[in-house]
Amino acid sequence: MTDFLRDLSPVQQSAVSTTEGPVMVLAGAGSGKTRVITYRIAHLIGTKGVPSKNILALTFTNKAAGEMRHRVDTLLGPGASSGLWIGTFHSVFARLLRDYIERLGYSRSFSIFDSDDSKSLIRQSMTELGIQQDAVPVNTVQGLISKAKNSFILPSEFHRNASDYNQQKAALVYELYTRKLRENNALDFDDLLIKPLELFREHPDVLHELQELFRYILIDEYQDTNRAQYLVTKQLAERYRNIFVVGDDAQSIYSWRGADISNILNFQDDYRESETFKLVDNYRSTATILTAANSVISRNSRQIKKELVPQGAKGDPLTLIEAYNERNEAEKVGERILSMHREKGLEFRSFAVFYRTNAQSRVLEDAMRQSRIPYKIFGSVSFYKRREIKDAVAYLRFIQNDRDSESLLRIINFPPRKIGDVSITKLRQFAEERGLTLYEAIRSAGEGGFPQRLLTALGSFSAVIEKLRETAVDGTVYDVLHELFELTAIPSLLQAENTPESLARHENLQELLSMARDFSDHNPDRGSLGDFLENIALASDYDETQESDNFVSLMTVHASKGLEFPVVFITGLEERLFPLNCFEPEQLEEERRLFYVAVTRAREKIFLSWAQSRYLYGQPQHCLRSKFIGEIDQSVLLGEGGRAVSRGGAPAAVAAPASASFRRPAASGSPAPETAARPATGGMKKGAKVHHAVFGPGIVVELQGKGSQQKARISFRSAGEKTLMVQYANLKIV
Ligand code: ATP
Ligand code: MG
Numbered sequence: 001m002t003d004f005l006r007d008l009s010p011v012q013q014s015a016v017s018t019t020e021g022p023v024m025v026l027a028g029a030g031s032g033k034t035r036v037i038t039y040r041i042a043h044l045i046g047t048k049g050v051p052s053k054n055i056l057a058l059t060f061t062n063k064a065a066g067e068m069r070h071r072v073d074t075l076l077g078p079g080a081s082s083g084l085w086i087g088t089f090h091s092v093f094a095r096l097l098r099d100y101i102e103r104l105g106y107s108r109s110f111s112i113f114d115s116d117d118s119k120s121l122i123r124q125s126m127t128e129l130g131i132q133q134d135a136v137p138v139n140t141v142q143g144l145i146s147k148a149k150n151s152f153i154l155p156s157e158f159h160r161n162a163s164d165y166n167q168q169k170a171a172l173v174y175e176l177y178t179r180k181l182r183e184n185n186a187l188d189f190d191d192l193l194i195k196p197l198e199l200f201r202e203h204p205d206v207l208h209e210l211q212e213l214f215r216y217i218l219i220d221e222y223q224d225t226n227r228a229q230y231l232v233t234k235q236l237a238e239r240y241r242n243i244f245v246v247g248d249d250a251q252s253i254y255s256w257r258g259a260d261i262s263n264i265l266n267f268q269d270d271y272r273e274s275e276t277f278k279l280v281d282n283y284r285s286t287a288t289i290l291t292a293a294n295s296v297i298s299r300n301s302r303q304i305k306k307e308l309v310p311q312g313a314k315g316d317p318l319t320l321i322e323a324y325n326e327r328n329e330a331e332k333v334g335e336r337i338l339s340m341h342r343e344k345g346l347e348f349r350s351f352a353v354f355y356r357t358n359a360q361s362r363v364l365e366d367a368m369r370q371s372r373i374p375y376k377i378f379g380s381v382s383f384y385k386r387r388e389i390k391d392a393v394a395y396l397r398f399i400q401n402d403r404d405s406e407s408l409l410r411i412i413n414f415p416p417r418k419i420g421d422v423s424i425t426k427l428r429q430f431a432e433e434r435g436l437t438l439y440e441a442i443r444s445a446g447e448g449g450f451p452q453r454l455l456t457a458l459g460s461f462s463a464v465i466e467k468l469r470e471t472a473v474d475g476t477v478y479d480v481l482h483e484l485f486e487l488t489a490i491p492s493l494l495q496a497e498n499t500p501e502s503l504a505r506h507e508n509l510q511e512l513l514s515m516a517r518d519f520s521d522h523n524p525d526r527g528s529l530g531d532f533l534e535n536i537a538l539a540s541d542y543d544e545t546q547e548s549d550n551f552v553s554l555m556t557v558h559a560s561k562g563l564e565f566p567v568v569f570i571t572g573l574e575e576r577l578f579p580l581n582c583f584e585p586e587q588l589e590e591e592r593r594l595f596y597v598a599v600t601r602a603r604e605k606i607f608l609s610w611a612q613s614r615y616l617y618g619q620p621q622h623c624l625r626s627k628f629i630g631e632i633d634q635s636v637l638l639g640e641g642g643r644a645v646s647r648g649g650a651p652a653a654v655a656a657p658a659s660a661s662f663r664r665p666a667a668s669g670s671p672a673p674e675t676a677a678r679p680a681t682g683g684m685k686k687g688a689k690v691h692h693a694v695f696g697p698g699i700v701v702e703l704q705g706k707g708s709q710q711k712a713r714i715s716f717r718s719a720g721e722k723t724l725m726v727q728y729a730n731l732k733i734v
Helices: 003-007 010-017 033-046 062-076 089-104 115-128 138-150 155-161 165-183 191-202 204-213 227-236 287-297 326-344 358-370 387-400 405-411 421-434 438-443 452-474 477-488 490-497 500-522 529-545 585-599 627-631
Strands: 023-026 055-059 085-088 111-113 186-188 216-219 243-247 275-277 318-323 351-355 375-377 552-556 565-570 602-611 613-616 619-622 637-639 689-692 696-704 711-716 720-725
Touching (some): 003 033, 010 033, 010 275, 033 062, 055 089, 055 227, 085 089, 089 191, 089 204, 089 227, 111 115, 115 165, 115 186, 138 191, 138 490, 191 204, 204 227, 287 318, 287 627, 318 326, 326 351, 358 552, 387 405, 387 452, 387 477, 387 529, 421 438, 438 452, 452 477, 452 720, 477 529, 477 720, 490 500, 500 529, 565 585, 585 627, 696 720
Parallel strands (some): 023 243, 023 275, 055 085, 055 216, 111 186, 216 243, 351 565, 375 552
Antiparallel strands (some): 689 696
């Protein structure tokens, strides 16, 4: 036996050394599946003498591929992994297509269009076909086309089966878009999987050649492969049938992106002669963590029963952190990290903080920054660098400073107003000639002899800006942002697009609104737009100033797949957040698998946290504790002070400290705290005498709007006139 095989358990060794024929390893988290793939590669090269170029290993991320390659070199000596075909499906097939694409009528120098490029080509196709983008949003069309491609449905078939209006339109676009890609000598991301299939069908000799090349095929995270990935690898493996797949049906978390769990469930039917290995020993986590993981996943009815058997120590119980709002939650996470860092000497890289939705990262990032904890957002961009946030912030900056032409250029055609690059160049010339700022030029464009269509567009743009500037005079930052979203309809456009990407962007904008609300609430006298923007500018600068590679990892649970950390925080454990809104039992089961993925990332310690209130859509919402907390075997879960956790939803006395300015929303239906006076939502009328905690006594001068949107203009005796949202101002009628 080769020496390095001693690092493995007997079952793992068998999985590694059964090199011929189809093999599946179906096993739970942390049982060494990825390790087995790595060792199997080393065994094939080092012991069986298989040339590395005959091995194809497919991983879920490029990072995982890099680590595997590195590990093989460590086991066999430097350079051993060179020649190996290893990477994600996309990266490996992009490389392969360079050699064969001429057979499909493309030239070798084809471009790869990223999602933005392909969107603009789709938009162009829609315009040519006369399809109004207000009728079918471009992202919806892009999503439908991508889904069809990933299921290997060609335009003609898609057309035949199109049932609703959107699909019918998308079918037309799909056809033209495909033609245009070809004219551009370009492939989009999905093509990187589809084109090999076309190639195999039309040129069987290529398939044969590749079957000879890839004598050994290994695939990690097989439960999350989609139809196209399944078909490609199945065809490649047809001749030698040395296909080795590892996966865990309990960790299938990408069905929303077209992953098809039946790929793993049908493996034994596809390859009748296959061998299956089950690994039950878990080498990653403490016994306590595994008790928690097992107790959760056993509630899924559609899961293959698998227990994880601990190899390590018993370990500490899980700790439940209960907070009164999300800010408090983030601060508590930061405090725990700092104290474990100081007292136990744990390095920052030992910690990971998970959340369910990208938008949640903002408050966590802020807390890390305030505690001076180095952190890195993993798998996505930092909140303030996200495109939609930069767009909205550009509006705010421009409202604050109308000489900021950079911001102006960012927003002038966002949302699309049909103001093209040519018009902008002409406007710039016009501004230069007259010594005006770009915005002044826009406002006096009527004198520049521009076409009427452009003048109308510019007019509606400057109307929005002027209206917002007016609001900014005595409104809060929240008021301005809220009005911005109303006037431009940016969030509703994203919502209407209804793709996972657009919905995530929509959530981010709502989070910005929540942040503005929170900012206005906590800075009654200095809540100016300028301060708000300064905060954001400093926050977005923080990432760049971090140098060390020793940082806390922040990421969504989805991005954590396959990874492990000594200490894991799972935050936002509230109903309708984690689990996210679920309408079908299958969705709840997928959320539970996601929670299982989160729990099984931890090696030594888990903190679970939830907040009683969280700003959602700019409003504080009362939250209920996630059912997942109750599903954990309660013998392994303790509260913050080491107390047992109550089974129901009610937390053991988590009171907001008296100094906190957090207020319970009047609309949440919860009883008002004893000390608060009657919240003035009902009896508010013009002329009423009121008292505000910060501004003191005043008189209502004017009321605008109704219900939760009602605002009152109040003349305060010493603080002057202010316009406040009645629902949140906590006014007392005196
Ligand atoms: P996941 O389902 O989360 O992807 P996995 O099954 O791929 O998990 P690995 O990441 O391969 O699991 O292994 C989990 C941890 O256990 C790693 O730190 C790995 O090095 C370690 N490990 C695996 N097998 C053994 C073993 N036989 N002896 C000691 N440590 C092991
Ligand atoms: Mg793995």
